[in-house]
Amino acid sequence: MLELEPFILSFKLAGLTTIILFILSLPLSWYLSQTRSKIKPFIEAITALPIVLPPSVIGFYILWTLSYNSPIGSFFHEYFGVKLVFNFTSLVIASCFYSLPFMVQPLQSGFEGINKNVLEASYISGKSKLETLFRIALPNMKPALMTALIVTFAHTVGEFGVVLMVGGSIPGETKVASVAIYEFVEIMDYESAHLYSAIMVLMSFVVLLSVYLFNHKQNKKFSSI
Amino acid sequence: MIDVKIEKKLHGANGDMKLSVELSIEEGEFVALTGQSGSGKTTLLRILAGLEEADANIKVGGIIWQDSKKVLSVQKREIGFVFQDYALFNNMSVEDNLLFVNKDKNLANHLLELTELKELKSRLPNTLSGGQKQRVSLCRALMNRPKLLLMDEPLSALDLNMRNKLQNEILTLHKEFGTTTIMVSHDPSEIYRLANRTIVMSHGKIVNDGTPKSVLLETSGSQKFSFEGELLDIVKVDVIYVAIVSIGQQLVEVVVSKEEMKSLTINKKVRISTKAFTPSIVQSN
Numbered sequence: 295m296l297e298l299e300p301f302i303l304s305f306k307l308a309g310l311t312t313i314i315l316f317i318l319s320l321p322l323s324w325y326l327s328q329t330r331s332k333i334k335p336f337i338e339a340i341t342a343l344p345i346v347l348p349p350s351v352i353g354f355y356i357l358w359t360l361s362y363n364s365p366i367g368s369f370f371h372e373y374f375g376v377k378l379v380f381n382f383t384s385l386v387i388a389s390c391f392y393s394l395p396f397m398v399q400p401l402q403s404g405f406e407g408i409n410k411n412v413l414e415a416s417y418i419s420g421k422s423k424l425e426t427l428f429r430i431a432l433p434n435m436k437p438a439l440m441t442a443l444i445v446t447f448a449h450t451v452g453e454f455g456v457v458l459m460v461g462g463s464i465p466g467e468t469k470v471a472s473v474a475i476y477e478f479v480e481i482m483d484y485e486s487a488h489l490y491s492a493i494m495v496l497m498s499f500v501v502l503l504s505v506y507l508f509n510h511k512q513n514k515k516f517s518s519i
Numbered sequence: 520m521i522d523v524k525i526e527k528k529l530h531g532a533n534g535d536m537k538l539s540v541e542l543s544i545e546e547g548e549f550v551a552l553t554g555q556s557g558s559g560k561t562t563l564l565r566i567l568a569g570l571e572e573a574d575a576n577i578k579v580g581g582i583i584w585q586d587s588k589k590v591l592s593v594q595k596r597e598i599g600f601v602f603q604d605y606a607l608f609n610n611m612s613v614e615d616n617l618l619f620v621n622k623d624k625n626l627a628n629h630l631l632e633l634t635e636l637k638e639l640k641s642r643l644p645n646t647l648s649g650g651q652k653q654r655v656s657l658c659r660a661l662m663n664r665p666k667l668l669l670m671d672e673p674l675s676a677l678d679l680n681m682r683n684k685l686q687n688e689i690l691t692l693h694k695e696f697g698t699t700t701i702m703v704s705h706d707p708s709e710i711y712r713l714a715n716r717t718i719v720m721s722h723g724k725i726v727n728d729g730t731p732k733s734v735l736l737e738t739s740g741s742q743k744f745s746f747e748g749e750l751l752d753i754v755k756v757d758v759i760y761v762a763i764v765s766i767g768q769q770l771v772e773v774v775v776s777k778e779e780m781k782s783l784t785i786n787k788k789v790r791i792s793t794k795a796f797t798p799s800i801v802q803s804n
Contacts (some may be wrong), residue, residue: 392696411606414570419620420663429619433610487714513646 327405349455404438527573551714569593599660619661650681
């Protein structure tokens with residue numbers, strides 16, 4: 295029997311994570327692309343950590359930081375009555391850490407790929423850095439922007455280890471598609487596992503294909519003559 | 520009136536040097552800035568624009584742009600800047616590139632008309648040729664009616680014909696707007712045609728300052744042709760030696776004696792000169 299709930303949950307999680315990460319990463323990646331500061335490599339290394347760390351490590355630290363026994367977890371529980379682990383909120387927080395590099399890195403290289411003179415021409419035209427960012431930088435790096443948004447989304451849909459550790463498998467709350475498939479396999483319901491997996495493959499392919507088609511078209515448009 | 524006094528340490532390709540420039544420019548002047556690459560011309564322009572930090576006193580038309588106490592940001596300096604690589608906004612049409620600076624549609628139309636770009640106004644920059652792009656960039660630089668127009672080798676990426684055409688347009692625009700202009704250029708004919716003052720820089724200092732005629736015509740009116748070039752090769756032809764020298768875009772063969780040959784080194788700069796008693800002058804096509 296096909297239940298849509300895990301998919302909806304996956305997409306809700308991925309959508310929220312993408313929006314939050316985009317807002318947080320925009321200033322960070324802009325700063326990284328423009329700065330000549332000595333701390334730049336340190337920040338770059340920290341943001342890239344989730345790529346190399348096993349998801350269990352990230353999951354473990356997030357559990358450790360957000361659980362009741364930690365200062366942060368107990369603070370939120372005491373003052374706001376909010377639990378930060380084994381619910382949807384914790385999944386969003388965990389995903390934001392887990393997918394951070396997939397948002398920051400394409401944005402940063404997009405910003406770095408923009409001719410410095412073009413940005414300076416905008417400043418000379420009397421425009422502030424903020425206006426330059428939105429009216430000149432972002433519109434001139436649509437492929438990078440698209441890659442950042444879609445890959446972050448897709449990567450969050452595809453996450454499993456962190457989600458399982460931080461969220462467990464509560465139906466309708468933290469049981470996302472990848473966790474649901476894991477459980478089907480565990481109880482040897484291969485039919486459902488096949489169905490869910492095939493849907494994941496198909497959707498992921500369509501998403502990635504649309505990114506590459508978009509970028510292909512953009513590159514053609516911007517490199518004519 | 521523009522008064523400039525700038526000091527800055529530079530770490531250039533030719534080692535460390537100090538940029539040290541003191542300069543006054545009259546309103547409406549067209550100044551050509553020339554000199555070897557690495558002499559600090561571009562840095563000087565960027566400091567004037569406020570794109571680079573320096574110990575500077577800059578006063579333009581009675582307004583202090585920069586001194587030890589305050590530094591006016593690049594956004595507030597009211598300058599125009601033409602980059603060698605055009606630096607157009609590729610996401611906007613030609614017209615929108617101009618309107619981005621200033622929403623004055625009449626001025627935009629007027630500028631596009633003067634530079635014969637009106638037909639192309641809804642095109643994206645990437646569909647234009649190099650010459651057209653640079654004209655757009657020139658128009659864009661004038662959109663805020665700048666107090667100072669800075670051009671960093673604006674025409675050096677273009678071919679000779681296009682360069683001539685754009686020189687005329689720069690001249691037209693300069694006449695029309697009367698903008699005080701500083702242009703970095705290496706092309707003597709360009710400087711001669713456009714500028715009314717030439718400043719030569721070397722190792723961060725001004726080494727020559729005068730009218731283009733007095734600075735460029737080194738032989739100052741003697742009947743002598745004199746060309747700088749690069750010695751490419753010396754070949755022996757029967758009993759004589761022929762030196763092959765590259766001058767501008769041309770290769771020239773010059774007969775040299777055996778003694779002369781010994782004093783020459785291949786790949787070095789050489790000067791070829793001759794007395795011209797009866798030169799003939801014919802218009803070329």
